[in-house]
Amino acid sequence: MSQKLIPMAGRPKIFDECEAIEKATEVFRSKGYDTASADELLGAMGIGKGSFYLAFKGGKQELYTRSITQFSEHFSQKISQSIAEADDKIEFLKAFFLNLAYASDCDKERGCYLGNALVQLSEKDHEMKKITAKLLRNLQTIFAATIKEAQEKGQMKSKEDPEIMGWHLSNLWNGIHVTRRMEASPEILKSIIEMNLKILD
Known part of the structure; x- marks a missing residue:
């Protein structure tokens, strides 16, 4: 699994990208790309907005x-x-x-x-x-x-x-x-x- 070290809440945290992407996929599957909201995706992935944009600069x-x-x-x-x-x-x-x-x-x-x-x-x-x-x-x-x-x-x-x-x-x-x-x-x-x-x- 791909893992990335991302600062979160002032301290490093292991961020498992593959697992987070898999959770986001479930949202995309059920909602579709256009209607899947940022809050739903972040909630499913279990990360904050700052961590998200560090890992996915293209949003x-x-x-x-x-x-x-x-x-x-x-x-x-x-x-x-x-x-x-x-x-x-x-x-x-x-x-x-x-x-x-x-x-x-x-x-x-x-x-x-x-x-x-x-x-x-x-x-x-x-x-x-x-x-x-x-x-x-x-x-x-x-x-x-x-x-x-x-x-x-x-x-x-x-x-x-x-x-x-x-x-x-x-x-x-x-x-x-x-x-x-x-x-x-x-x-x-x-x-x-x-x-x-x-x-x-």
Whole structure:
């Protein structure tokens, strides 16, 4: 964990940035970037305004950027680990995507916090655009490697290029988060996902 020595109340205090960012992320997840107030963020992080601006000189925008970065890294690691531990990796991928249809809130496992960031801010902020582009690339790499392994083991009928199929799935992950903002019906979302997942047969 990243720790930083920050003066607080006239004496040094160990400030655990990773933990504080994780707590701020919960506020951003539930409130959204625009409506999350400074008081709510500081209260969740357990620090004062002075300490906050010493650690996050760019203020709320820097905190949000670092929140997305940290969440993205953990999310990618979690998916990689889950796939590695799955007995049937292709079935795991199918279940992972189908579960997106039934996410009733901003679920950590489904990564919709990141999906929302892609929709809301990626075109407004250059730094955020770089972060979200890296996330999609990481997902594409994970999906492509999984598909390639399954093809080599004869677990899939499709012989399509795993790199392109990986991009198809990362695009599906991104697109579902866009679509669900306009269409919340689990049945419709499930049908869309199932149609796209036919490439994994």
